[in-house]
Amino acid sequence: MQIGNKIKRLRLEYGLTQEELADRCELTKGYISQLERDLTSPSIATLKDILDCLGCSIHEFFSEKKPEQIVFKAQDVFVKDAEEKGYRIKWIVPNAQKMEMEPIILELMENGEVEEDDPHQGEEFGYVLSGSIILTVGKERHKVKKGECFHYKTNLPHSIKNSGKKKAQVLWISTPPTF
Amino acid sequence: MQIGNKIKRLRLEYGLTQEELADRCELTKGYISQLERDLTSPSIATLKDILDCLGCSIHEFFSEKKPEQIVFKAQDVFVKDAEEKGYRIKWIVPNAQKMEMEPIILELMENGEVEEDDPHQGEEFGYVLSGSIILTVGKERHKVKKGECFHYKTNLPHSIKNSGKKKAQVLWISTPPTF
DNA sequence: TCGCGAAGTTTAGTATAACTAAACAAAATG
DNA sequence: CATTTTGTTTAGTTATACTAAACTTCGCGA
Numbered sequence: 001m002q003i004g005n006k007i008k009r010l011r012l013e014y015g016l017t018q019e020e021l022a023d024r025c026e027l028t029k030g031y032i033s034q035l036e037r038d039l040t041s042p043s044i045a046t047l048k049d050i051l052d053c054l055g056c057s058i059h060e061f062f063s064e065k066k067p068e069q070i071v072f073k074a075q076d077v078f079v080k081d082a083e084e085k086g087y088r089i090k091w092i093v094p095n096a097q098k099m100e101m102e103p104i105i106l107e108l109m110e111n112g113e114v115e116e117d118d119p120h121q122g123e124e125f126g127y128v129l130s131g132s133i134i135l136t137v138g139k140e141r142h143k144v145k146k147g148e149c150f151h152y153k154t155n156l157p158h159s160i161k162n163s164g165k166k167k168a169q170v171l172w173i174s175t176p177p178t179f
Numbered sequence: 180m181q182i183g184n185k186i187k188r189l190r191l192e193y194g195l196t197q198e199e200l201a202d203r204c205e206l207t208k209g210y211i212s213q214l215e216r217d218l219t220s221p222s223i224a225t226l227k228d229i230l231d232c233l234g235c236s237i238h239e240f241f242s243e244k245k246p247e248q249i250v251f252k253a254q255d256v257f258v259k260d261a262e263e264k265g266y267r268i269k270w271i272v273p274n275a276q277k278m279e280m281e282p283i284i285l286e287l288m289e290n291g292e293v294e295e296d297d298p299h300q301g302e303e304f305g306y307v308l309s310g311s312i313i314l315t316v317g318k319e320r321h322k323v324k325k326g327e328c329f330h331y332k333t334n335l336p337h338s339i340k341n342s343g344k345k346k347a348q349v350l351w352i353s354t355p356p357t358f
Numbered sequence: 359t360c361g362c363g364a365a366g367t368t369t370a371g372t373a374t375a376a377c378t379a380a381a382c383a384a385a386a387t388g
Numbered sequence: 389c390a391t392t393t394t395g396t397t398t399a400g401t402t403a404t405a406c407t408a409a410a411c412t413t414c415g416c417g418a
Contacts, residue, residue, distance in 0.1 A: 003223070017365060031406055033367055040405065041223055043375085044182070058241040196394060210377055212396055222376065222404085 003047075004038040006061060010054040011036075024053040086112025086162070089179065102177035106160065108133065108168040113161035117154070117178075124158070124174050125151045131168025134161050154178075182226075183217035185240060189233040190215070203232040265291025265341070268358065281356035285339065287312065287347040292340035296333070296357075303337070303353045304330045310347025313340050333357075 011021050011032075018036070019029040027046070034040045035050075042050065044058075051061055078091040086109040096102040106114065108131070116136075126135075127149040135142045138156035143163055152158065154174075162168045172179075190200050190211075197215070198208040206225070213219045214229075221229065223237075230240055257270040265288040275281040285293065287310070295315075305314070311324040317335035322342055331337065333353075341347045351358075 018367095019365070028407055029365085030367075030369095030408075033365095034406090037367085039367095043405065044220055044223060044226065046405080047223065057243070059238065059243060062237040062241060064236075064238060197396095198394070207378055208394085209379080209396075209398095212394095213377090216396085219376065225376075 002038050003041070003061075004036045007032075007050065007054075008036040010051075010056055010061075014054050016054075021050070021053060025049050082114075085114070086110070087114055091179070097177040099177070101173050101175045102179050103171065103173045104179050105129070106170045106172050108160070108162035108170070110162060110165050110167070112168075114159055116157050116159040119155050119157060120178060122154045122174060122176050122178060123152065124154055124172065125149065126160075126170050126172045129169040129171055131166045132163045133168050133170060134163045136160075181217050182220070182240075183215045186211075186229065186233075187215040189230075189235055189240075193233050195233075200229070200232060204228050261293075264293070265289070266293055270358070276356040278356070280352050280354045281358050282350065282352045283358050284308070285349045285351050287339070287341035287349070289341060289344050289346070291347075293338055295336050295338040298334050298336055299357060301333045301353060301355050301357060302331065303333055303351065304328065305339075305349050305351045308348040308350055310345045311342045312347050312349060313342045315339075 011018070014021075016024075017029075018032040021027075022029040022032045025032075025046075027050075031040070035042060047061075048058055051058060076092070076094055078094060080089045080091075082088065088107040090105040090107070091102075092105055093099075093103055108114075126144075128144050128146050130146050132143060132145040135144050135150055135158070137152050137158045142150065144150055160170065160172075190197070193200075195203075196208075197211040200206075201208040201211045204211075204225075206229075210219070214221060226240075227237055230237060255271070255273055257273060259268045259270075261267065267286040269284040269286070270281075271284055272278075272282055287293075305323070306328040307323050307325050309325050311322060314321045314323050314329050314337070316331050316337045321329065323329055339349065339351075
């Protein structure tokens, strides 16, 4: 019965150190440490004491609802390499297809280019994180440098390619999700 | 932390003896007996095993929702005396105003009478438990004896008074609740 | 970068309680 | 009433709930 992570998360949300929580519950910090790593399991009465100090009922504690993730980090990234095309796509928000916006980070090597995307409903916004790119929308070509951004409706064919020798990185957001 | 009664109730609802439950959980019937009387408390893991066998999650188990009361007894009664008017009202279902029917028991002393009730939307039903009454609905007067009942729409003024020397008791139900 | 204090982990316990097996008692049934 | 079923009690064993204190890691400010 793995409850350690939940206790730790509650404690951190409540802004307490293990020692502070231990003092409030009249336990030891060593024990709190062991609980949080599932090295031991508290009695039901002790669990209730702990949760009382953390402003949570046992009922809520054993709720199976998964908290919605708000912050995403390096370990959340899904990478797709297209080495022959000279680019790599990093999906930085997993399951973003279920939402309204889908952000990716596009990495273009020298001469790297993503295939032209056919017209479709929606919009895309991009911000050049590093390097510079050539953005093609319909018949128009634009050079976009680091720190600059772009924003267009996707009803025309569009594509992006690296315009320099250095690797280029673009934060690229599509709504609705299409990547 | 008193959980014994909840475990016992679940077991009985599931139709198991203590021995059957013990066998399913790989515990002893003696231990189940002790748990149900709060003589001891299970580890969280053991509690989960038990609840798995009883088709209940820990989450539900620790729900604080009060089971809806179905049967009401003497101790549930709320009494209002109107001694100068010679009657007493007993609300026999607490919080019935939150439901569709509101039952009371009206007790009328000799010469006791409830004030005329103004017309309103709804219906009332009554059953004379003891003694006899005069029921007035609009301009009509009815004598209703023990064992007889009445049922009318409340769009006319209505009232009840005792018609004899003995105490009268009426089970009186209004929908929607108005008493 | 380093030193120090804060925060967390580990270790080696103690004592008690989680759980047992079996005898006993109460309740139910034919 | 006798027997079976169901629940309770008793006297344990052993594992674990929880401890105190030493040790390690982390974070922060100079």
